[in-house]
Amino acid sequence: MTTDSPAPTPRIRVAILFGGRSSEHAVSCVTAAGVLGAIDRGKYDVVAIGIAKNGQWVLAGDEVSGWSLAGGALPEVKAGGQSVSLAHLGGGHQLVVQEAAQVPQELGVVDVVFPLLHGPWGEDGTIQGMLELSDTRYVGAGVLASAIGMDKHFMKVVFEAAGLAVGPFIAVTDREWTVNPGRVRDRVSALGFPVFVKPARAGSSMGISKVDSVDGLDAAIAAAREHDLKLVIEAGIVGREIEIAVLEGRGSAAPRVSLPGEVTMMDGTHHAFYDFEAKYVHGDAVTLSCPADMPEVDLARIREQAALAFDAVGAEGLSRVDFFYTAAGDLIINEINTMPGFTPSSMYPQMWAASGLSYRDLIDELVQLALTRKVGLR
Ligand SMILES: Nc1ncnc2c1ncn2[C@@H]1O[C@H](COP(=O)(O)OP(=O)(O)O)[C@@H](O)[C@H]1O
Ligand SMILES: [Mg+2]
Known part of the structure; x- marks a missing residue:
């Protein structure tokens, strides 16, 4: 080794965050498989962090096969084992790994987080707020834009x-539906059928129904309320x-x-x-x-x-x-x-x-x- 050879450029540390608490958990895992397979590993040091459905962050395998849609089974991040957290240690944002009854282990600094999360607690500004609090850079929209x-x-x-x-629509709060469902039915009828009944905050078409007459409305509202108590109902x-x-x-x-x-x-x-x-x-x-x-x-x-x-x-x-x-x-x-x-x-x-x-260049x-x-x- 010659004395004047430049020090190797350290690879940029990218934490891929996926899974999550929303109903789009599996979709997010499949996305992670895609990104893990395409990201330039020569340039980026990738840490895969899965978020289990209960919200626990776990150190996940970064091999693509673990998260692909294989044989129709939906991939899932399992809770348990080593927990990961992003801690604000002495001005830096470090990943810390901890297993029950063990001393926490520092995993090092993260340069940027790529949240591949869809839906509530991921795409809605909450994770983004958490990353803001630790001065961590992340891909995508900030708190307010994500929430909107x-x-x-x-x-x-x-x-x-x-x-x-924007097409004709009404927003229906939980209180309105609980206190005066008759008024909600009237407001919907004024839009004209068919209507689309949607949870205000969901995704991947979860909880959405197309309703052709007032007879189907209550069932559609009940289905949407499984996802969110706030609804948006739109003219088709x-x-x-x-x-x-x-x-x-x-x-x-x-x-x-x-x-x-x-x-x-x-x-x-x-x-x-x-x-x-x-x-x-x-x-x-x-x-x-x-x-x-x-x-x-x-x-x-x-x-x-x-x-x-x-x-x-x-x-x-x-x-x-x-x-x-x-x-x-x-x-x-x-x-x-x-x-x-x-x-x-x-x-x-x-x-x-x-x-x-290309996909690889887009990620970059x-x-x-x-x-x-x-x-x-x-
Ligand atoms: N107002 C509407 N008129 C006609 N089709 C609609 C309307 N709203 C939703 N859809 C249909 O439902 C799908 C899912 O609705 P969307 O609002 O995009 O929900 P998501 O956020 O879950 O993707 C749309 O891609 C479209 O096919
Ligand atoms: Mg859509």
């Missing part, structure tokens, strides 16, 4: 304020489902927008809409295609509106913005997902692949964006 993106009611309020077209929109992937710009650059993707339900399936089973179980019930065929003028409008939605909620890193595109050419925004499906075959990475950015870009971000108020 999780709540289908406040999301629409923000979109409307930004001048985006007839239109194509077009999605845009948005990626934060570097430095002070504007957000980058992908080509449009389209979700098409296959005819003759029993799915009334893009529900959980169609998303994850019956792969052949839907086709995801990119780029979606649409006139240049509408393409420009939808890309502009997607970037506007990203900025309206104050998103960072990544978001997928979903629209309904009617036969008349109207664009109605459905939602923003601050942590969209992120397996290699999910829409968000697929839309970037079609736009010239997201980690780099997070590393260059300031901690604290920004």
Whole structure:
């Protein structure tokens, strides 16, 4: 070894956080398999941290096979064994591992956390708040943007304020349904059927039903309330489902927008809409295609509106913005997902692949964006 050889650059420590307490636990594990398989291990030292359904953080295996969807069985992070926590030790954020009745072991500093979590306690600002408290950099949206993106009611309020077209809807609180269900039924009937009854804060179509008449309403409300006591009920929109992937710009650059993707339900399936089973179980019930065929003028409008939605909620890193595109050419925004499906075959990475950015490079870009971000108020 020569004396003037440069010291090797230490690899950047990335903690991949996955699993979690929400009903999208298994989906998150499958995403972790994708990211663990694609992330540049030469550049990044990866620590895989699973969050069990009870909320315990455990040191997880970082091999892809452990978290893939194999033979139809849904992967799950099991509680027990070694617990991991992120501690704020003397100004640094260190990972600490502890097993029952053992002395805690320091696992070292983490440069950046990549939360691959969907749904409540992951995509909703709570984990983000915890990371903020320890001055830890992380991929994706901050506390407020995550919380807005999780709540289908406040999301629409923000979109409307930004001048985006939102379909007719009502929000229903627990108190309202408990105290005056008759009034809720009247307000829903005023929207006109069919309606979509949704938990305000869920994901992957969990708890969502399409209701064709007032007779089915109470059952749909009960099903949605299993996920969240706050509901959003929307008039059904007839239109194509077009999605845009948005990626934060570097430095002070504007957000980058992908080509449009389209979700098409296959005819003759029993799915009334893009529900959980169609998303994850019956792969052949839907086709995801990119780029979606649409006139240049509408393409420009939808890309502009997607970037506007990203900025309206104050998103960072990544978001997928979903629209309904009617036969008349109207664009109605459905939602923003601050942590969209992120397996290699999910829409968000697929839309970037079609736009010239590979999955591996996309992961790299997201980690780099997070590393260059300031901690604290920004
Ligand atoms: N107002 C609506 N009109 C027509 N279809 C809808 C409406 N809302 C939801 N859907 C259908 O239900 C799916 C899931 O709803 P969405 O609000 O996107 O929930 P999630 O956040 O769980 O993805 C949509 O992709 C679409 O197929
Ligand atoms: Mg959706």
